[in-house]
Amino acid sequence: MVPYQYIERPSPFSTKGGKTLPVFAVTPAHVETGTLDPLALDWARKAGFKAEAGAVLLVPGDDGHLAGALFGLGANPSENPFITGKLARSLPAGDWHIETAPLTANRLLLGYGLGSYSFDFYRKARVTEPHLLIPQDADAADIKRQLAGVFLARDLINMPANDMTPADIEAAARALAGHYKADIQVISGDELLESNFPLIHAVGRxxxxxxxxxxxxxxxxxHPKLTLVGKGVSFDTGGLDIKPSSSMLLMKKDMxxxxxVLGLALMIMDAKLKVDLRVLIPAVENAISGNAFRPGDVYRSRKGLTVQIDNTDAEGRLVLADALTFADEEQPDLLIDMATLTGAARVALGPDVPPFFTDDEELAHQLFDASLETDxxxxxLPLHKGYERLLKTLIADLTNAPSGGMAGSITAALFLKRFVSTGRRWVHLDVFGWSQSERPHAPVGGEAQGIRALYRYLRQTY
Incomplete structure (x- = not known):
């Protein structure tokens, strides 16, 4: 089993109070106008340093030893809010501090910390790394808890399916629960049928x-009841409607x-928010065998609604349906679900901008504001009622895969909405969970999406 802290990595930050080398974080205007340390300025001009975003120039002292570094923010630092993540992968080993920067201490430290991440479970980790001194005006505890939540999410997604089965997802949740003294219960195998979770059982059997x-x-x-529901499909073959190999390659990320939600739960518990927190994870593998569920099958859900299976590759909404019904039975004050649910969301907004769906106008505005505040x-996207007709089928209450291929992310959200009581404060996030290209704050691989924004909203609210 894989505990949530299975990857031991050194802190990217320094707590030493002694000598640290300076990093001058500058824009092109600083170099042009000469508004920085004279020694660094002279070296920058001699080296042709233009302060392009992410550029690093090491600066020697009079004695020839390393005296500091220049770091380019580009002409508009606000366009690259986490550009300091490049520093974590560019500076030589040692203890450093930011001497000047047109960025808040929290922003520059969070960017640096996010950029320090690497997934080294299956290879030799970097031996020496730079460490950045935490300024006194930074909220060090909150930065570290956000990094812990993001790194947890990244680690779990990056683990291949042979080491991240439904049992390993359970183990990760148990380790997190143990760390924060949370209670945990698990319903497994045929007990799911006995406890009336037929859709979760059908997908994973x-x-x-x-x-x-x-x-x-x-x-x-x-305290206010907050329930988080996360789709935990450890690997998705597509079932009998099997995916092509190119589409199956990244399906370890389908959890x-x-x-x-585990990363978000870590932040909530570590911050001791005044909530009555519940986390529900239907953990399954959508595999193929003689007892796999089939196209054309009809199942009665926990809620009582019957669902016709028109595509076994639309399995995520099925396991979420039973979990959302179970969550809804306790009437939470806020219900949040997160899922790598549809390719249609990526077509609409690309891999880096997850859509969210809610009928609560105030909640929608607050979440959007939080997303801007946290970058x-x-x-x-709308829960357009006109598309509910696409969920109809001849012999059951709902289809899990509307025909036509249009508005796929919206129809998936409308499907989930049928399992949440009218009037419930509910939001659904359709995340990609993966960085396709390296960015200053994120390498290629598993990615936490939306949880820093959700944490900001929840911290402000609770």
């Missing part, structure tokens, strides 16, 4: 590793919703 529903609770009764992009 073909796997050699039993499907399960993880139920973690933390907080104080009487990205579960990874993200953790989210964009609202």
């Amino acid at each position: 073909a796997s050699a590793v039993a499907p399960r529903l993880v139920d973690m609770r933390w907080g104080k009764k009487g 990205g919703g579960a990874a993200n 953790d992009p989210l964009w609202r």
Whole structure:
């Protein structure tokens, strides 16, 4: 089993109070007008340093030893809010501090920390790394908890499916629960049928590793009820409607919703927010065997609605349907679900901007504001009632895969909405969970999406 802290990595920050080398974070205007340290300025001009975004120039002292570094922010630092992530991969080993920067201490440290991440579970880790001194005006504790949540999500997504089965997802949740003294219960295998979770069982029964529903609770009764639901499909073959190999290659990330809600739960618990927290993760593998669920099958969900299976590759909404129904039965004050649900969301908004869906106008505005404040992009898409007709089928209440291929992210959200009571404060996030190209704050690989924005909103609210 894989505990959530399975990858030991050194802190990217320095706590030493002794001598540290300076980093001068500058824009092209600083170089042009000469408004920086004279020694660094002279060296920058001699070296032709233009302060392009992410550029690093090491500066020698009079004695020939390393005296500091120049770091380019580009002409408009606001366009690259986490550009300091490049520093974590560019500076030589040692202890450093930021001497000047037109960025807040929290922003520059968060960027640096995010950029320090690497996934080294299957290879030799970097031996020496630079360490950045935490300024006194930074909220060090909150930065570290955000990094811990993001790194947890990234780590879990990056683990290949042979080491991140439904049982390993459970183990990660148990380790997190143990660390924060949360309660956890798991319903597994045929117990899912006995406990009335038919859709979770149907999707996961073909796997050699039993499907399960993880139920973690933390907080104080009487505080506002906050429930997080995360899709935990450890690998998605597509089922009998099997994916082509090119589409299956990254399907280890199909538990990205579960990874993200666990990362968010870490932040919530570490910050001791005044909530009655519940985390539900339906953890399954959508595999193929003689007892795999089939196209054309009809199943009665926990809610009682019947669902016709028109595509076994639309399995995420099925396991979420039972989990959302279970969550809804406790009438939470706020219900949030996260899932790597549809390719249509990527067609609409690309891989870096997850859509979210809610009927609550105030919540929608607050989440969007939080996404702007944290540079953790989210964009609202409509729960357009006119598309509900696409969920109809001849012999059941709902189809899991509307025909036609149009508005796929919206129809998936409308499907989930049928399992949440009218009037419930609910938001659904359709995340990609992956960085396709390296960015200053993120390498290629598993990515936390939306959880820093959600944490900002929840911290402001609770």
